[in-house]
Amino acid sequence: MNAQEFAYRDATEIAALVRSGELSPVEAVECAIELIEERNPSLNAVIFKGYEDARARAAEAEAAVKRGDELGPLHGVPTLMKDLFDYKPGWKSTFGGIRSLADNVIDAHCPWAERVEAAGGIIVGKTNSPVMGYRGITDNPLFGATCNPFDTARNPGGSSGGSAACVADGIVPFAEGTDGGGSIRIPAAWTGTYGYKGSFGRVPLVLRPNAFAGTQPTIAEGPISRTVADSALVMQVLQGYDPRDPYSLRDEVDFIGALQRPIEGMRIAYSPAFDFYPIDPLVATTVGEAVRAFEQAGATVEEVELGLDIDQLEFAHLWCRMIMPLNIAGLEGLKGFGLDLMATDDLPPVYKSWVERTRGATLADLERDDVMRSQVFDAMQAVFATHDLLVTPTLSTLPPLNADNGDTMGPSEVNGVEIDPSIGFCLTFATNFTGHPSASIPAGLADGLPVGMQLIGPMQDDAAVIAASAAYERVRPWVDDYRIPRERPL
Secondary structure (H helix, E strand, O other): OOHHHHOOOOHHHHHHHHHHOOOOHHHHHHHHHHHHHHHHHHOOOEEEEOHHHHHHHHHHHHHHHHHOOOOOOOOOOEEEEEOOOOOOOOOEOOOOOOHHHOOOEOOOOOHHHHHHHHOOOEEEEEEOOOHHHOOOOOOOOOOOOOOEOOEOOEOOOOOOHHHHHHHHOOOOOEEEEEEOOOOOHHHHHHHOOEEEEOOOOOOOOOOOOOOOOOEOOEOEEEEEEOOHHHHHHHHHHHOOOOOOOOOOOOOOOOHHHHOOOOOOOOEEEEOOOOOOOOOOHHHHHHHHHHOOHHHHOOOEEEEOOOOOOOOHHHHHHHHHHHOHHHHHHHHHHHHHOOOOHHHOOOOOHHHHHHHHHHHOOOHHHHHHHHHHHHHHHHHHHHHHOOOOEEEEEOEOOOOOEOOOOOOOOOOOEEOOEEOOOOOOOEOOOHHHHHOOOEEEEEEEEEOOEEEEEEEEOOOOOHHHHHHHHHHHHHHOOOHHHHHHHHOOOO
């Protein structure tokens, strides 16, 4: 199999070919490497190449096949991990393109890398993200902007933008995303891929020195893929109790089984704007048409209001404040090792501004923020008292053009209404406040650019989100949209 034949193969198919002996892990990894070398120069998505390690693991994986060893569900499947708070021994970790950390190495595995490798997956490199993951765009001073394979003048979104771009471009079948405000679902929406954020605690998160830091808002690791089945396969591998995570769930979901679960009779609530977001008319029309596919699958769809009287700009600023204590702790930790990033020009101005604005927050300030967060939780729980799923647009706009200064931002207004350019175009971070499972599913194209539709499930009901996603994909498959990145000039 050559690289062009390998491109756009799904993980489920690749794993089956490896198990049958029709495709060797060495061959699969070499195809992925060739695709990176051919396609990444026009994307700037892969920023660290771990080819030597990947080739060694591929050789071991091939020997295991020849010996007849028991093989993991991802055996021989090449993938990519994210360059943020995501580690693999010996590999560089720049925390999203921070120049002072260009040669930083953390000799540890994040749970995503740990579990993917244990299942036989082979990590080939690391992908681009923004500084500290602190915006829904992928650009930074060290590596620059990642390009969207549907239009390379535009950004793929963030913070897992490098991963999403590589998946949409057919380089690997799935890649790592992390999500503290939508960082799996945002780039999935703008690259026409499927991004899944599990219920809080579904995939363990190992944070130190503060094991409890991943709650304000909730943070998740998860897959970005081209099919719902591939995300279900990866989630089957990633889930499970980990004693290092105080919030890790003990119960497990049959993600694979949920793919075939019928959704006849499912009651789906549709919120066109989460009550208070300004939505680009192209996005509103595309999602409004796409949501009707659930009716074709046998569900009922009802437009709802959540009853939220919240200013959308203040809602975005709530996220900017709530995510900052974890960031400040990271900055203080680096300062303890002699690196004061606030004294450098390595951090974007908007990031520095929020550090200064938040550093003096009081316990009373944090309590007030949790009150607004609780309002959102209560509103969503009220929806789930009468409905099985809540659907919204994933993002309010189409992807923006890249800047050339390493500091690309999102839009600052939608329909003439001011929004926060870091995160205000994202309808995603509500479920990071609440912990509900959620996914971004391709809703279609508008002006040739992908639009995402967000599916939100009841607390810990990951199976409902997967079942509805798979039913939607059967009724309204999006695979043909990948002709655009596949045929783009290199």
